[in-house]
Amino acid sequence: MTTTGKLGLIAGNGRFPFLLVDAARAHGLEVVVAAIKEETDPEMDTRAATDIGIRVHWLSLGELSRLIETFQAEGVTRAVMAGQVRHKQIFSSIRPDWRLAKLLLSLRTRSTDMLLGAIAKVLGDEGIELISSTAYLEPLLAKTGVLTRRSPTEEEHKDVLYGRTIATAIAAFDLGQTVVIAARACVAIEAMEGTDATIARAGELMRSIDQGESRLLEPSLTVVKVAKPNQDMRFDVPVIGVATIAAMQQAGATCLCVEAGRTLLFDPEAIVAASDAAGIAMIALPRV
Incomplete structure (x- = not known):
């Protein structure tokens, strides 16, 4: 370098x-x-x-x-x-x-x-x-594993796996890098509006669902963000900041999954602290 x-x-x-x-x-x-x-x-x-x-x-x-x-x-x-x-x-x-x-x-x-x-x-x-936008910022790339005090629950983990399949597919078409999942159903897909706006839209959709006691499921929102299959690290690298955690908390999302080694965490300590304070589980998984 x-x-x-x-x-x-x-x-x-x-x-x-x-x-x-x-x-x-x-x-x-x-x-x-x-x-x-x-x-x-x-x-x-x-x-x-x-x-x-x-x-x-x-x-x-x-x-x-x-x-x-x-x-x-x-x-x-x-x-x-x-x-x-x-x-x-x-x-x-x-x-x-x-x-x-x-x-x-x-x-x-x-x-x-x-x-x-x-x-x-x-x-x-x-x-x-x-050159790569991460050339001087490699310490900020997400490390593999659970990053917060709380690990994803069994249901959240199922949504993570489902969400990674969907997110990888849409990323291949350069449509966006983020999906929001609830109970193995896709609630929102990112387009031009960006990650935080996608999360907010998902929260609005979930709040519009009837909250009656007859519901079969009690879904929570899981956010999954991935790199593109052939991600060019010179530009459009996935990033997460404290604002993303705030958007998740506002939307009622409880779990965040990012791609290890290919996602930049701006101020990792602050992100983890904000996630812990909000009860959000955060995990980084390697590309499969």
Whole structure:
């Protein structure tokens, strides 16, 4: 792993970009941040103001040519993507420059993999290698086993196994990485809205079910998040944060399963503490 020189960072939303900045700086790298106006937290400027090893350039999501020019002017030859860029932005009012417009028109589909893979190729053609987003964050990858004080119950474990089958299948189509299960029934599947919104939707659906005494089952919600079968670790890596645990608690979900070695846990101690406080069982299983 390179420990000197410069690293380009294409920063999306959330805490991921800040974790990446901290990790890269700890490795002695200067960080050139391409901050996306529509996504990146303005706190990035504050971070740069206190560290001369961080330089921030703000650009619009549609400015692919400017991104390349910025990195080339800064002498960046290796870059990383960190933080979510909401897929629905493709259908918003953002105006792509000529390079991005040409790229979008060339795609067979506008799935996350297809779009980001094409951007990675364009960067590579311009001498900018896009590397794994976990390159400096491997300690944050989920370790195999039960991560909380409470293990999944027998019923939750059955939902985990069922959910992993469903989640792996939908992930193969680049539809999403998360499913919410109750009593071996699929309550919600992630699409463009993201993990936390999917969990919230599942909670609303369950609350709408008749709570009468005649119910045959007393289902609870189990959340399963997996990587894609051929996950490209350069982008769209599954991530879990404290906000996900809060969303689960609000929805009444009691169990979370993630994929070991392929899911980033932002602030693992805080995530486990929040899960324990909410009575949520959390488990990381290896890919089968």
